[in-house]
Amino acid sequence: MADDAKLYEQTGFQPSLLDASLPAAERSQAFAQVMALANAGHVHAQNLAGTLYWKGSAVAGSPVQQDLAQARALLGNAATHGDVTSMSRMAELELEAQQWQAAMVWAQLFTSTVLLNTKPLVR
Numbered sequence: 001m002a003d004d005a006k007l008y009e010q011t012g013f014q015p016s017l018l019d020a021s022l023p024a025a026e027r028s029q030a031f032a033q034v035m036a037l038a039n040a041g042h043v044h045a046q047n048l049a050g051t052l053y054w055k056g057s058a059v060a061g062s063p064v065q066q067d068l069a070q071a072r073a074l075l076g077n078a079a080t081h082g083d084v085t086s087m088s089r090m091a092e093l094e095l096e097a098q099q100w101q102a103a104m105v106w107a108q109l110f111t112s113t114v115l116l117n118t119k120p121l122v123r
Contacts, residue, residue: 014030016030017030017034017063018060018063022061024063028063031064034048034049038050043078043081044083047075047078049074050070050073050086051071051075053071053074054068054071054089068097072090082113084110087106087110090106091103091104
């Protein structure tokens with residue numbers, strides 16, 4: 001439960017966010033809380049909101065429609081603040097959009113960041 005509380009605090013994620021059995025208004029309210037955290041600069045919330053905007057209704061119960069401009073803004077901001085998951089998602093997003101050069105830049109940034117922050121297993 002402590003891990004759940006930490007996740008909720010960092011991202012604003014609540015199980016009701018993607019519960020398709022709940023009314024859309026309730027899911028939208030949960031998403032508004034995520035966006036409030038994202039707008040306040042929380043990178044995990046930016047990642048969550050950006051991912052939902054990227055995938056839109058392809059995510060069961062998503063409270064938002066696909067909006068690639070919003071997805072790029074949110075994921076890009078989280079990525080430039082060091083969130084490696086957002087870096088990889090930006091690479092995927094750009095690949096899907098056939099923006100090859102942008103995808104390569106994000107993939108290289110992701111790889112460099114991961115390699116610089118990974119300690120070797122053998123010394």
